[in-house]
Amino acid sequence: EADIYQTPRYLVIGTGKKITLECSQTMGHDKMYWYQQDPGMELHLIHYSYGVNSTEKGDLSSESTVSRIRTEHFPLTLESARPSHTSQYLCASSQDSGGARDEQFFGPGTRLTVL
Amino acid sequence: KNQVEQSPQSLIILEGKNCTLQCNYTVSPFSNLRWYKQDTGRGPVSLTIMTFSENTKSNGRYTATLDADTKQSSLHITASQLSDSASYICVVSDRGSTLGRLYFGRGTQLTVWP
Numbered sequence: 240e241a242d243i244y245q246t247p248r249y250l251v252i253g254t255g256k257k258i259t260l261e262c263s264q265t266m267g268h269d270k271m272y273w274y275q276q277d278p279g280m281e282l283h284l285i286h287y288s289y290g291v292n293s294t295e296k297g298d299l300s301s302e303s304t305v306s307r308i309r310t311e312h313f314p315l316t317l318e319s320a321r322p323s324h325t326s327q328y329l330c331a332s333s334q335d336s337g338g339a340r341d342e343q344f345f346g347p348g349t350r351l352t353v354l
Numbered sequence: 355k356n357q358v359e360q361s362p363q364s365l366i367i368l369e370g371k372n373c374t375l376q377c378n379y380t381v382s383p384f385s386n387l388r389w390y391k392q393d394t395g396r397g398p399v400s401l402t403i404m405t406f407s408e409n410t411k412s413n414g415r416y417t418a419t420l421d422a423d424t425k426q427s428s429l430h431i432t433a434s435q436l437s438d439s440a441s442y443i444c445v446v447s448d449r450g451s452t453l454g455r456l457y458f459g460r461g462t463q464l465t466v467w468p
Contacts, residue, residue: 281461
């Protein structure tokens with residue numbers, strides 16, 4: 240089992256609240272990712288990072304922001320949560336060996352519900 | 355447009371039976387294809403990976419096949435168990451960028467009944 244952790248696992252909050260979803264990995268991976276997944280739908284990449292101080296937006300537009308101050312830590316922040324942000328958020332990481340077999344390891348996910 | 359299509363959307367089988375899940379893709383240029391298993395409320399876990407030159411890969415009771423010419427893959431599950439109940443996601447990676455962009459299917463929701 241991969242050493243990538245997400246907290247909290249479940250979060251129910253009211254509209255307008257600021258939240259931070261935590262993601263940590265102990266594998267020393269350079270690349271980290273945030274995906275959003277709705278029930279029965281495919282994963283959508285919302286943010287990624289090549290390494291410390293590197294952050295990029297993904298394919299799906301998101302009002303969230305991320306930071307990468309340490310290699311092992313890649314938190315996602317929503318400044319003002321809305322019901323449209325209700326979803327499952329999955330964090331992943333991969334080693335950048337440049338090979339075709341580089342695997343993304345996923346965390347268990349955070350199920351966010353905004354009332 | 356790069357896409358990954360999976361069928362069926364959902365499948366119910368009895369414990370001990372075999373089943374085959376399908377994946378068609380249009381991703382180009384192709385790097386590799388993975389099958390992931392995602393239990394409810396959990397993150398996906400990789401089952402198999404195949405690059406362009408590989409046409410079959412096994413992992414226990416899971417056997418994946420790849421036809422790079424027709425851009426089709428299948429995942430065959432033998433002697434199903436209750437713990438096989440999960441969503442099975444086909445993921446194709448391109449090699450057109452440094453990131454190694456991943457394209458996800460919507461998954462096949464498999465339910466195994468006793």
